[in-house]
Amino acid sequence: MNKIILLVDDDIFQLRLFEKLLTSNGYNCKLALSVDEAESILESETPDLIISDYEMPGKDGFEFRRRLLTQDSFKNIPFLFLTSVNDKENVQLGLDLKAIDYIAKNTPPSHILSKIDNLLQAVREHYERSLSEIKGIAERLNLRNIPKQAPLLKKFKIDYFNQSFDNQPGGDFIDFIQINERFTFIVLGDVMGKKWGAWFFSFSFLSYIRSAIRLCVYDDNYSLREILNKLNRVIHDDELLSDIFSTLGIILLDDQSGSVMYSGAGDLPILKFNQKLTELQSFKSDGILLGFSEFGNYSEMEIPLDVEEELYMISDGMIDFEINGEKKSDINLFKEKLFNFKQNKETTQAIKNRLFDKHISQVDDCSIIIIKKV
Incomplete structure (x- = not known):
């Protein structure tokens, strides 16, 4: 089953560019033009990764991230910030909200793909190590x-x-x-x-x-x-x-x-x-x-x-x-x-x-x- 990535950005053109790039490389994308749309998608889908813009009218990416962190079902989904603003203050604010990383919108497509591939692979390896440890404990307890x-x-x-x-x-x-x-x-x-x-x-x-x-x-x-x-x-x-x-x-x-x-x-x-x-x-x-x-x-x-x-x-x-x-x-x-x-x-x-x-x-x-x- 293809990995699901939720893309959140008020710029539909930017969303479509990312969607084309990711779907052509085997990912399944869900698009949201606002935080409200993203939360509506999350009611029925649990993505493997969320990529959200910093700056959006109404609820911005930071508020979206804060809201996710209060919900057990979503707080551990890997989260990347997408932005055209590459300043240290915003980057640090995103990292303080437990975002794994950020992607600048002008990043070359090959670099974007490598970053996403490596991130999801690292998440998978961490999960498999944790699963192996739990299975080992269960075996020792004869569970x-x-x-x-x-x-x-x-x-x-x-x-x-x-x-x-x-x-x-x-x-x-x-x-x-x-x-x-x-x-x-x-x-x-x-x-x-x-x-x-x-x-x-x-x-x-x-x-x-x-x-x-x-x-x-x-x-x-x-x-x-x-x-x-x-x-x-x-x-x-x-x-x-x-x-x-x-x-x-x-x-x-x-x-x-x-x-x-x-x-x-x-x-x-x-x-x-x-x-x-x-x-x-x-x-x-x-x-x-x-x-x-x-x-x-x-x-x-x-x-x-x-x-x-x-x-x-x-x-x-x-x-x-x-x-x-x-x-x-x-x-x-x-x-x-x-x-x-x-x-x-x-x-x-x-x-x-x-x-x-x-x-x-x-x-x-x-x-x-x-x-x-x-």
Whole structure:
């Protein structure tokens, strides 16, 4: 996805010159002729860089910068001042407002591009170092919302793949809870929200899910319906999670009988491939999002699965895509694509490579769990 740069200047000619220069070099530009227009754009867009003129009628660039610094959502966006006035007083004032640098309007285009490229590269490298440090701490604390490997079972083969959005931790979580040689629970959830906030809360949901399953199993209770109902009531009463909701799909595999039980809370349908049919089958739960209401009234169902047939658990990122900057969702399109892969006898790894192609525009975390009867 191209980097977004917000350009703010009351001179439309200057804006168009910068837009032409930057778009021809791979950037996506948003133009604003005033601070008010810029703030309106920020209501729906979060740019990677803001370049603003110093001098504008009404609210000037300095006031714009001061206003951004008071808002947590925008204060850390890299900011450059654009000016035709190259005096030390204005430059210092801009730097005192935590602007990273300034660009004089008469700077040669090649120098402008180099400055912007180098700036964004430095920001990216700093972010990646910070992300690496946080991931390292999470690993040392054993904080993981995606397991390292799937359990090995006799009657089932499990594969799973996860790709976070924009290389940042997100709200999708996967877990395999193997109770004994016979029973294994498979969990796929998606905490509402994006990136770090959703990632943080995913551990709370996972902790509750693991505890609810263990407590029920201790009483020899393997009912997914009862597990979800108990889990939902606890999450609903948790003040920390009172405004945080999550989808959840949960499957119980019986490695002795080969049966598959399923229950869900606001999740996407479980999909099934049967070579005798002309499309993927869907098994839809009727449960609402976890924590949304005190009483979820969840149900459960058995999904018939014969040898060589497959089930697919997916998060909503698998069916989301972007067209002209607008997010779309189409599960039928995904079902058709996946069915064609299977009809063409593509391997699981090949399907994974096709679904998680880095050249395909991604708008959310993407997760899929494949359960094959063997």
